[in-house]
Amino acid sequence: MEKFLDxxxxxxxxxxxxxxxxxxxxxxxxxxxxLNLAHGEFIMLGALSTWTLYTVFDISPLIAVAIxxxxxxxxxxLIHRTMFRKLLSSSxxxxxxxxxxxxxxxxLMYVISNLAFMAWGPEIRGYSYLMDTVSIGGAxxxxxxxxxxxxALAIGVAFYIFLSRTKIGxxxxxxxxxxxTAGLMGVNINMVLAICFGLGAAMAGIAGVLVxxxxxxxxxxxIEYLTVAIIVVVLGGLGSIPGSFIGGFLLGIIGxxxxxxxxxxxxxxxxxxxxxxxxxxxxxLLGK
Amino acid sequence: xxxxMVIINMLALVxxxxxxxxxxxxxxxxxxxxxxxxVVMLVILFTLPNYGPTYSYIMVTTILMYLVLTVSWALFSGxxxxxSLAPAAFFGVGIYTSAVLGKDIPLLAVVLLGGxxxxxxxxxxxxxxxxxxxxxxxxxxxxxxxxxxxLLLWYEIKFTGTRGRFVVAAGNDTIYYVMLGxxxxxxxxxxxxxxxxxxxxxxxxxxNEEAAAHMGINVTGVKVIVFAITAFFMGxxxxxxxxxxxxxxxxxxxDLFRSFLPVLMAIxxxxxxxxxxVLGSVIFAYLEEKxxxxxxxxxxxxxxxxxIAVILYLPDGLAGLVDKIRARIARKKxxxx
Numbered sequence: 001m002e003k004f005l006d007x008x009x010x011x012x013x014x015x016x017x018x019x020x021x022x023x024x025x026x027x028x029x030x031x032x033x034x035l036n037l038a039h040g041e042f043i044m045l046g047a048l049s050t051w052t053l054y055t056v057f058d059i060s061p062l063i064a065v066a067i068x069x070x071x072x073x074x075x076x077x078l079i080h081r082t083m084f085r086k087l088l089s090s091s092x093x094x095x096x097x098x099x100x101x102x103x104x105x106x107x108l109m110y111v112i113s114n115l116a117f118m119a120w121g122p123e124i125r126g127y128s129y130l131m132d133t134v135s136i137g138g139a140x141x142x143x144x145x146x147x148x149x150x151x152a153l154a155i156g157v158a159f160y161i162f163l164s165r166t167k168i169g170x171x172x173x174x175x176x177x178x179x180x181t182a183g184l185m186g187v188n189i190n191m192v193l194a195i196c197f198g199l200g201a202a203m204a205g206i207a208g209v210l211v212x213x214x215x216x217x218x219x220x221x222x223i224e225y226l227t228v229a230i231i232v233v234v235l236g237g238l239g240s241i242p243g244s245f246i247g248g249f250l251l252g253i254i255g256x257x258x259x260x261x262x263x264x265x266x267x268x269x270x271x272x273x274x275x276x277x278x279x280x281x282x283x284x285l286l287g288k
Numbered sequence: 289x290x291x292x293m294v295i296i297n298m299l300a301l302v303x304x305x306x307x308x309x310x311x312x313x314x315x316x317x318x319x320x321x322x323x324x325x326x327v328v329m330l331v332i333l334f335t336l337p338n339y340g341p342t343y344s345y346i347m348v349t350t351i352l353m354y355l356v357l358t359v360s361w362a363l364f365s366g367x368x369x370x371x372s373l374a375p376a377a378f379f380g381v382g383i384y385t386s387a388v389l390g391k392d393i394p395l396l397a398v399v400l401l402g403g404x405x406x407x408x409x410x411x412x413x414x415x416x417x418x419x420x421x422x423x424x425x426x427x428x429x430x431x432x433x434x435x436x437x438x439l440l441l442w443y444e445i446k447f448t449g450t451r452g453r454f455v456v457a458a459g460n461d462t463i464y465y466v467m468l469g470x471x472x473x474x475x476x477x478x479x480x481x482x483x484x485x486x487x488x489x490x491x492x493x494x495x496n497e498e499a500a501a502h503m504g505i506n507v508t509g510v511k512v513i514v515f516a517i518t519a520f521f522m523g524x525x526x527x528x529x530x531x532x533x534x535x536x537x538x539x540x541x542x543d544l545f546r547s548f549l550p551v552l553m554a555i556x557x558x559x560x561x562x563x564x565x566v567l568g569s570v571i572f573a574y575l576e577e578k579x580x581x582x583x584x585x586x587x588x589x590x591x592x593x594x595x596i597a598v599i600l601y602l603p604d605g606l607a608g609l610v611d612k613i614r615a616r617i618a619r620k621k622x623x624x625x
Contacts, residue, residue, distance in 0.1 A: 035423055086600055095422055099371055102426065103555065104599045106548060110592025114585045223544075227434060230427060238423065264442045271435035278428045279416055 007260045008253055013145040015252020016152030017210060021225055022232035022244035023156065024203030030239030031176045031196040033094060034084055034101045040226030041112035042072050042201045046208020047217040048116060051125045061129055061213050065151070068205045076201025079108065080194040088193075109222065116219040126216035148210045155206065156245050159199075163241075172196055176239070231274045237287030247285060290344040297336055297348050298570045300329040301355060301471075305566030308479050312562065333468055337461040345464045349532070351573040352467040354553060356474055356525040358569040360518035361550035363478050366559045367490040368511065373547040374413065374429035377436055378406040378519040380542035382526025383455075384440075387536055390456040399466060399527045406523025407516045414512035430547070437542040444538065452537030455530050466528045474521045478562070481517070486510060552591070556598050558605025567606050 021043065028036045046068045053059040053067065084101055091097035130144040163169040174182035175192045183189040211217060211225070232251050236243025251270065259266040277284065307326050311319070336345050357375050365372055382402035390398055417428050444451060481487050489510045492500040501507045530536055550569070557568025572591075579587040602609055 035426075083596065083600065090603070095369075098423055099369070099426070100599055100603075102423070103371075103551065104596055106552075107592040107595035107599065110588050110595070114589040114592065117585045118589075230430070234427060264446060267438045268435070268442055271431055271438060274431045275428065275435050278420065278424060278431065282420060282424045 003260075007256050009141065011253030011256030012249060013141065013149050013252070014256060015249035016149035017207060017214075017248075018228055018232050018252050019245045019248025020152040020155060020203055020207045020210070021229045022236065022248050023159065023241055024200040024207070025229040026200075026233050026236065026239060026241050026244040027196050027203070028200035029233065030241060031172055032080065032084065032193045032200075033098055034080075034105060034197065035098065036197075036200065037102060037105045037226060038108040038112055038222075039200070039204050039229050040222030040224070041109050041116070042076070042204035043208040043211060043225045044116060044217070044219060044222040045075075045112065046072060046205035047212035047221065048120050048125065048208075048219065050209045050212045051127060051217060052120075054127050054129065055125075061209055062147075065206055065209050068209050069202045072205030073198040073202035075198075077194050077198030079201075080197035081190075083108070084197065085190055085194070088190075109226075113219060113222055120219050122219060124216045124218045125212075127212075129213055142214070144213045148214060151206070151210055152248075155203065159203075159241075168192070168195065228270070231270050234274055234277060234282075234284055237284030238282075240284070240286045243284055243286030250285075290341045293336070293340045293344045294347050294351075294574070297333055297340075297344075298351060298574060300332050301351070302563065302567055302570055303329050304472075304475060305359070305563035308475050309562035312479065312482055330472075334465075337464060342460055346460055346532075347574075347577055349460070349464045349467050349529075350577055351570055352464075352471050353525055353529050354549065354569040354573040355566060356467070356471055356521055357546065358550040358553045358557075358565045359471075359474055359478065360521040362554040362559055362565040363481065364490075364511075364514050364518045365551075366554065366565070367487070368494045370418070370511070371426050371551065372429045372515070373426060373544075373551070374410075374432055374519075375522050375550050376542050376544055376547040377413075377429075377433045378410060378522035379526035379529075379546055380433075380436065380538075381406045381409055382523035382528075383530040383536055383541040385523070386527040386530045387453040387455045387541075390531070395458060395462070395528075395531075396466070399470075399524050402527025403520040403524035406526075407520040410516040410519030411512060414515040415508075418508055418511045418515065430544075433542055433544055433547055437538045440538040440542070452535055452540075455534050455536060457534050458528075458531040460532070463528055463532050467525065470521060470524050470528070477517065477521075481514065482562070486514060490514060552595050554605075556594065556605055558602075558607030558609075560604050561607040561611075564605050564607035571606075 021039075024042075025036060025039045028034050028039070049068050049071075050061050050064040053064045054061055059067070083104060087101050087104060088097055091100060130142075130147065132143040133140045134143050134146055135141075163173060171182065171187045171192050172195070174185065174187055175189055175196075179189055179193075182192075207225075208217075211221075228251075232247045233239075233244055235251060236245070236247030251273075254269065254273065255266050258269040304326065307322055310322060333348075336348060357379065361372065361375055364370070382399075382405075385402035385405055386398050389401065393401070413429075413432065417425060420428055441451070444453075481490075489500065489505045489507075492503070492505065493507055493511065497507060526541075530541070533540075549572070550565075553569040553572045554565040555568070556572060557566065558564030576587065598605060604611070
């Protein structure tokens with residue numbers, strides 16, 4: 001029983017990270033309608049920048065959150081303002097926009113990851129920070145894992161409040177439901193979509209900072225986190241932000257249980273869940 | 289010198305693609321001339337190992353591999369608009385057929401079997417998933433490749449104890465001839481499909497699937513059968529190509545890159561035209577062979593930039609650009625007379 005509790009807690013710690021990664025992607029798909037294949041590259045950017053900030057400039061990763069978050073936001077915002085906005089105006093219907101924007105984001109993935117390869121090289125980087133351990137119910141866990149979980153929860157809650165209480169949050173929800181009508185109601189739709197894309201990128205950037213605290217990172221890491229994000233987003237329901245939040249924790253726990261039983265099958269289990277889910281219930285847990 | 293030969297053969301391949309497109313049109317003027325040229329091009333291609341250095345036909349083999357992947361991908365995804373990211377899965381099935389059975393049965397049988405197994409997999413996948421629309425279908429095919437890769441890796445390590453396998457090698461010229469044969473067979477198949485009612489059915493599915501179903505087209509049936517036929521060619525290409533590589537493991541056999549490349553090459557060339565994907569893959573495959581080993585990051589960076597630029601500014605790709613320029617020249621001529 002105690003063993004089981006350990007596994008679940010380890011899963012929750014992993015799940016927090018997954019939830020954060022997936023929420024960003026879900027926001028970009030749910031509102032801006034871009035299935036952003038470059039999502040993992042924003043995570044990579046956050047992670048490698050944090051590594052540079054910490055090892056070269058001696059800036060704590062917790063402060064790096066406040067640096068990487070805004071920078072990735074601006075990056076995402078600008079990318080949407082230039083690239084996706086042009087695609088949006090040239091696409092005749094939503095289906096065409098979804099497929100062309102996905103392919104364009106694939107190009108973006110190549111651009112960002114190879115620029116990073118040029119800047120940082122292919123070496124695997126890591127640093128040690130906050131190496132203390134904390135005991136929960138008799139089992140020891142790294143304090144950095146708890147910090148990660150704390151951040152994921154805080155961002156999830158803050159984002160929920162932002163969406164439900166602020167004016168711009170209301171505009172985002174309206175744009176998610178019906179962009180054309182929201183535009184008629186006086187919502188500056190292009191601005192809202194760009195903000196959503198930027199927020200999604202910022203969540204990826206912050207997730208990257210947290211990833212670099214717990215795991216070794218390198219320029220090729222993006223695709224691995226991209227696939228996790230896609231799985232969680234489908235698990236939670238495509239475009240549903242609370243779904244992604246719950247789905248992240250669920251996948252973390254499942255992963256932790258499977259790797260306890262048969263470590264070689266963890267990744268297989270992820271993809272198996274993904275493929276079966278698409279066949280049986282493509283709209284996921286909380287999809288409409 | 290050998291580069292010149294490669295380029296001549298590339299032009300011959302593009303010509304073959306263009307010829308298929310031309311013979312699908314109603315315009316039958318000068319067809320005797322074009323058909324005669326086809327014979328010349330085939331002679332150039334089939335005798336390459338006799339006059340070219342080894343390097344030249346190894347390179348054309350790689351170009352042919354991308355051609356088979358891209359043209360067969362575009363044959364299904366072009367008219368229907370269903371973007372499949374499963375080519376790597378079908379290609380990989382061919383590779384593993386070769387790796388497991390290559391020692392026991394003759395080469396051509398292995399290649400054929402690789403194609404047939406891919407065909408069967410595509411039938412199953414298609415029947416299950418071609419009801420999924422748009423993004424869901426893309427994500428399913430994406431997940432399928434990763435699922436197969438990781439399942440296979442787990443199986444190999446757990447039960448055979450090794451990560452990869454050795455493949456029985458074949459001569460470079462044999463591989464070249466077989467690959468060329470597959471490509472020509474693909475062109476003939478594409479021609480037949482495009483001219484038959486299957487081609488029309490695919491077109492109407494792409495334009496409006498519900499309307500197509502109402503007109504009495506067995507929508508799912510047509511989609512599944514054409515999807516499986518294209519997988520057949522990808523599987524054969526994988527089975528023969530791996531004989532050049534000699535060693536494979538699940539990650540190299542089911543490399544997701546091979547799912548994305550056909551998409552990019554087809555878009556770059558122009559999906560509205562039959563020869564567009566041919567043009568796109570010939571150019572990209574050549575550049576890849578030249579640049580990838582020496583400047584991998586620059587090549588891939590340029591790749592991304594070109595892709596974005598084409599999607600934003602050239603939605604009909606290179607072939608569309610050629611058409612536009614031709615129209616402009618024709619207009620100038622008319623203006624002068």
